[in-house]
Every structure is written in structure tokens, then in C-alpha cells.
Amino acid sequence: MAMAKTSFANRRRGTLLLIGLLVASAAGFSALKAATDRIARKKIPGSSIIYIPSGKFLKHATFGYRALAADAIYLWAIQYYSTPAIDDRFDHLDHIFAIINELDLRFQDPYEIGAMIAVQGALELRAERPEQAAKAMRDAFTILDRGAANNPDQWVYPFNAGHIALINLRDYALAEKYFEQCMKIPGAPEFVERLRANAIFKKGDLQTSWETWLDIYNRAPDERTKKIASNHLYRVKATIDRGALEKALAEYRQRSGRLPSDLAALVRTGLLREVPKDLDGKDYVYDPATGSVKTGISPWRR
Amino acid sequence: MADAIRIQDLRKNFRLGFIPKTREILKGITFAVREGEIFGYLGPNGAGKTTTIKCLLGLIRPDAGTIEILGRSHLSPRSREPLGFLPENPYFYDYLTAREFLAFTADLFGLGRREKEDRIRRLLALVGLERAADLPLRKYSRGMLQRAGLAQALINDPKLVILDEPLGGMDPIGRKEIRDIIVRFKDEGKTVFFTSHILQDIEMICDRVAIIVGGRIVKEGALRDLVSERVLFTEATVAGLPPAAFAGLGESVSAQGDRVLLRIFDESKVDKVLDLVRGQKGRLLSLSPRTETLEDIFVETVTRT
């Protein structure tokens, strides 16, 4: 019977050992869970969670396969937007791309391509449905803004946005803002500041444009850049000068009922202090018949 | 002579059903099996035979009581080292061949490589499965499976062999073979513990038996002691005389043609019957005294309980 007792004791010991192992391993993984949580993984920042069926929700409903889900939806979207037969496909453009972006914040292609599709849509809809076209254009910016927000190290997004503002929208103030944003990102191409300067010029703020170009000229690292800056400075000055001249000409005409025979007349009558010369010191070309003032040479051919 | 198996006051309840109802299966089993003997464990269906064996083997944990196997408590897996077990309807891994299965079983006993190969070869020869040794077990017939089962029960050259209904479903030749093997075990010094329904076989080879009815041992002892040599009746087959001729002497069980089967309960009347047959010029075809068999004991015990 003593044999039985020791075997019982053995079995008891076995059970205790297992329970001990259970508790120890539980303590182990609990502690490690806390430790692992503290390690900041390059997990995508800014993932706030709102329980609405948006990309944010979907991200967590895909059980670790969110990147794959992003791919799948993106692939589908490409096919979808390549189908011209679908008339109203641009209606939910931003929603769809928002989902893709949320699922994989660092998936770069959808931001750019999404914006591109949006601009395409805007152009397509412009004739028939101007409201939708406007919305599509706004979507392009929304997508690119999101791209910039989620990937602050990527200069492409503000660049693309500036480009769209400049070319498609002709909103020069907006273009300027984006180019400025782009400039600040390390790795941005050097010509972006010139694009900005040009946008300021197109915006009509000639004084700032002059100062900006002058700054670029002074900082120019090579001859080519200097030349470009110089050409732009020429143009800005030409525009300023022309503005002044045309203002004076209009006054002269008002006073005397006709255009002067030459620009010196404006000085003689006291409307101008002196006849401005272009940046190279050359005269502007004045046509007394039409009253137009032009530069003697194209700024780009100096 | 030490005890190969010693069971004391074994109890087991089962809780079955969705709303658990407790059923007492073993209500305090006590018996012992001595080393070197052949022990038969009998009982009607549902009495608790298989449950007892499962407790022995550690498949079921008893609620109370102790079990010792060759001096070791059954709680330790080591108690099963000198054990060989053949279950009632053997189920083995059907994707293994007999050889692979025996090799696996040998590994479970920690046998060395040479010893393993040696024993597998011998056992396959013993049970007559050499030619089928490399066929997967799922291709085996019932009889072949039984033999494979026997081989795996012997792989560790056990001192105690436990067989659950080893003779069930076999033809008379198969039964004889198994009986011979069991007797040979005894000659080799092994202890055999087996359950069976076929009482004639038990009667033929067992030294001691225990009868379990309703979860209790109702009879235990040497076969010799349980079954007396008392003659219950004498059976005689006679030809040439009508049944009526034997009135008062015995009970005529059946009459076919001119043959009469007679049961004579009073021993003193036997001679009178013989005289009658000789006197009337009849023919005595057979005369056999019927002693009490195990079956009689069994039926009586079960109906009494």
C-alpha cells in the first residue's frame, strides 16, 4: 500500500508541476505582452478609430490582412475607373480611395493615381456636369492632402497638388501654397522654388515675385539657374514697368484725348519721373498707333 | 506466490447524460490474480468487466479503491511496463503496416534497435503474419487484425497479459489456437487475465475465475472448487424401444424415428434402464453422465443476484 501512496504523491506532484507551469507561462506571456506593447513599431501613426464603415473600420476588420485588402480594392478601383461606360463612377471617388489609403497609409501609388483619376474625371465631366467636375477636382486635392499628411516625407504629393492647381485649376495662390509646402520637404527637387516664384508672379503679386526671384538669383548654385532667375527677373520688371507705362499712357490719353508719339512725352508731362528701361538697360518698344508697350526681346531669348 | 494483480474495493461512478445522472458501475470490486495462473473474469453484459480492465490500464480513473499490478500502483505509467493488452475489437492505425506498427509499439517500450528487429521477426512468425507484414493494416481481415493485436501485446515480452474477449467472433479452429497460445503463456511463466463469454473455453484453461454481476464480485475462486463433480443427470440414447417403455425411470427428452434421448435424474435408475434395454433387445447408442458445468454455476449465480 505504501507503493500506492507514493504513486498518488507522484501524480499529485505531476499535477502541481503542470499548474505551476501554467501559472509561470501565463505570467511570462502577460509580462511580455506589456513589454511588446511598449516597443513602438513603425506602425502607422495617426490611426484614430471611429466606428463607422470607413476605411478606418475596415482596417481592423481585416484581421491582419489590411495591406492585402488595400491591394485588392486598389486593383478593383483601377479596373473600375478604366471603364468609361460607367457614367457616375466619379461620384464616390474620394470615399473609395480614402478606404484604400486608410487600409494602407503608406501605399504610395493610390494617392497619386487617385488624384490623377480625379483630374481626369474633372476634365471629362466639365462639359456636361460642371458640379460633379468641380467636386472631382476637389477630390484630387483631398486625396493628395491625405497623402501628404500620412507621408510627410514624400514631396510628390504637394508637388502634384501644386501642379494641378497651376495647370488645371489656374489657382495660382493655391499653387504657391503647395509649392511652398513641397519646398520644405527634404529631397524636394530644386526647381520647386522656381515654380513657386512663378506662381506668385502669375498670381499678380509682382513685388513679392520680384523679391523671390531675386533671392533665387542670389542663391543660384550654377550659371544655368542664374540665367533662368535672371530671365524671370527681367519678365517681372518688364511687367511692373509695363504696368506703370500703361497706367501713365491711359492718363495721358484721358488728358489729351490721344496717345503720345513717344514715351518721353510721359516724362515731359510729368506723368512719369523717368522712362523705365528693361533689366538689361534697353528700351521698351512703344507703338504710338496702338499704345502697346512690349519688350524688345523675349525674356527667354536674352 | 505473489499477486500479479491486486484490486481492493474498486469503485467507479459515471455521470452520463445532459442532466448528469450518476450511475454506479463498480460497487466495490475486490479480487486478486496470482502470478503464473490463468484467470478468467466473467459476467453478463454491462456488469463492469471492461470498466475493471480500463481501470487497471489507467484509461479510467477510479473513484475509490486501490489497484496494484505486479507490486506497483496502477497510477504510475511504469506499472504498465510488464503488461501486454489486447482489446476486444482491436483498432489500430490503418495507414501503418503490421511491421511499422510493431516497430512503433516497440519504441513506446523503449526497446533497442537490435532487440526490436529480433522480436518483430519472431512475433510475426508466431502469429503467422510474415507474408502480410508489409501490407497496411486497413487491408487486414478481422482474424488478421486479431493476430496483429496479439503480436503487439507481446512485443515487450510481458509478465502479465490482459485479454478482453480474445475468443469472441472466432471460428472453432481459431478458438483452439488462442486457447493453446494462452496455455503456452502459462508454461512460459506468464500470468494471463482474460474476460470471455464462452464459458466452455474458460472451463478448459482457467485456474481461477471471478464472476462479476451488477458491479460486484459474486463468486471468486479456483475452478476446481467452484465446480463440483456432482452428477446432475445421465443422458442415454436408446434405439428400438418406445418412449413409453421408460416411464418412471427417466424423462424422455426427444424421440426421433426409433431413437429416444433419455435423461435419467436418479442415479440408481441407470442400471434399471440398462437392464431394460438389454432385456428388450434394444440398442444403447450412448451413455454420458453430465456433471455441473461452469455454465450452470454462472446461470444460477446470475439469476440469483
Add this chain to the structure above:
Amino acid sequence: MKIRAIAGITFKEAKRDRVLYLLFFFAALGIVASRVLALLTVGDRIKIIKDVGLASISLFGVLMAILIGTGLVYKEIDKKTIFTLLAKPLHRAEFILGKFLGLVMTLFVMTLTMSIIFLAIVFAHTLRIEGALLVAVAYIFLELVLITAVAILFSSFSTPILSSLFALGFYLIGHLSWGLELILKKMAPGAGRTFVRALYTVLPDLENFNFKTEVVHGLAIPPAIYLSSFVYGLCYTVFILALAILIFRRRDFI
């Protein structure tokens, strides 16, 4: 050793399971199809290939672990082969561990094969062998090992269908740990919060083994997390196996 013997026959048995090869076929199909899918994209093709490849290995690996693991112990009990097995001088723990190791070996072979196909496809595209991808696969394998332990745990006391559901549930809960984290952030301190915190700690966090996104984007992975996640997985697996053994020990085989 006895565990090794049981692991050996478990491996032999699992190898024969047709479900294994069916799932493997689909995984391979998925990996190869990623090349085709990549043609549909505008932009970075290799990203799609990597995403689909890793996802295939992960998803089908989990299915393999669950579908085969939940049947392992149950089949033995159902077919009564367990009677002859446990009648041997064997600890019940050795049985569970043997089954576990056998299935882990099977999954290892499957994962390795799938990885080779995957790397070959990536190589065909980039002409480079990317070691970082193997890191992601290695941790996918660790997750599979844990799921296997869970499948065996449930298989030791439940039918295959229920076990599969429970194991799947475990997997899903493991990837929703973030949800509890959120709830925690919004709860006021108190008994409720302590309870949720306890739940959050004890329930599995399988995202610890998920390096798919980082590897595909080439983001840096802080080295501390390799060790941390590995030991976490180890501890949790030990926990599950200990639980399985405790439950299995107490079982009566009627």
C-alpha cells in the same frame, strides 16, 4: 524517445491527409496568381506579389493547423486506437506533446515548401532573394505553432467541428486585441477597467507575430521586438500545452 515515436506516426498520418494537399494547392495557386494580379496594377507590382504571397502562406497555414489539428486527438478517441496506445507505459503528457510535435513538423515542411515557391516568384521579379521576407514567414510559422497548440487543446475534449470553431475564434480574437486596447483607453479607472485590462493581458495578441506590412514596405523593425515576440509566443504555447495536458490527464476513456 516516446514523444518522438508518437510525433513520427502523427507526421505520417498528417502527411496522408488530403485536406493538407488541397490547402497547399490553393496556397501555391495564390502565390503564383499574385504574378498575374500584379499585371493589373498601376505602379509597384512587387508589392502586390509580396502581399498576396505572405497572405497565402499565413491564411492557408492557419487553415491547415486548425483543420488537421482539431481532428488529431479526436480521431484517436473516436477510432479507439487510443486504448492500445494509453495502455502502454506512457504519460498522457507524452501523448499530447507527441501529437503536437508531429503536426508542427508537418506544418514546418508545408511552410518551407510554400516559402520556396514564394521566394522563387519574388526572385523572378526582382532578381533578388529578400531575407526580410523570410523573417515575416518565420513569425507566421510561430503563429502557426501557437494555433496548432490551441487546436490540439480543443481536440482533446471536443468534436472536430466545435474545436475548429473555437480555434478559429481564438485566431480572430488574437487579431482584435487592438479593440480591447481602445476600450481601455476610453474607460474610467475602476473595477471594470481592471477587469478589461486583465482580459487584454490574458487574451492572445497575434499581431505580435505580424510583420507582413513592415517587411513589404521595407520599414525598419525594432530588434527588441523580435526577441519579445518570440518569447511571448513560446510562453503562450507552453501555457496552452500545459492546459491541454491538465485536461487530458483527467479524462476517462469509457
